Amino acid sequence: DGGITQSPKYLFRKEGQNVTLSCEQNLNHDAMYWYRQDPGQGLRLIYYSQIVNDFQKGDIAEGYSVSREKKESFPLTVTSAQKNPTAFYLCASSSPGQSNTEAFFGQGTRLTVV
């Protein structure tokens, strides 16, 4: 069953803690993305990676970090430097090369700071 798996579905974080959101895909896609969704603001790009061991900052990268050590995995760490981390986080992947291919999304992780 191919697709993108995000875990956990719900995550609670205390202020000052770092947390890591998992994203795994078995679609053999080279490109992977992290988006943040807030009500009324649509999806904003945090980081994206077009190939293993390479990634670029998106529009709102401050307070976040990523790694891309394996093709299948693109974990996102929300650091204590992110001042307003409560949001819905979405991971996506797409085929490389041609930008006319659509992205496939995971089911999301809802992060809440308590």
Place this chain on the structure above:
Amino acid sequence: AQSVAQPEDQVNVAEGNPLTVKCTYSVSGNPYLFWYVQYPNRGLQFLLKYITGDNLVKGSYGFEAEFNKSQTSFHLKKPSALVSDSALYFCAVKPPGGGNKLTFGTGTQLKVEL
């Protein structure tokens, strides 16, 4: 820089009536355009895309979209709405000629009532 505008936060329509969800874009050159749908607390599902060719694109669940280059628009349409179409709809654009950065609009909440 590329951008997408969805001018309506919410669209209400009666079941059985036609629906339109508006999208305009700003990008240099010929864009790749996408529509996605999101149900509550879920990831995004791909509906349809425009790459080139026929300006009327048909997609999943009876949806279609019309690309209008002169008006820089890509409105989503369906001839007869269903209550089950109620969801959040996102328009997105990718730059032509390479690159995988997908930019989203702020989303339009569609509510179909009996």
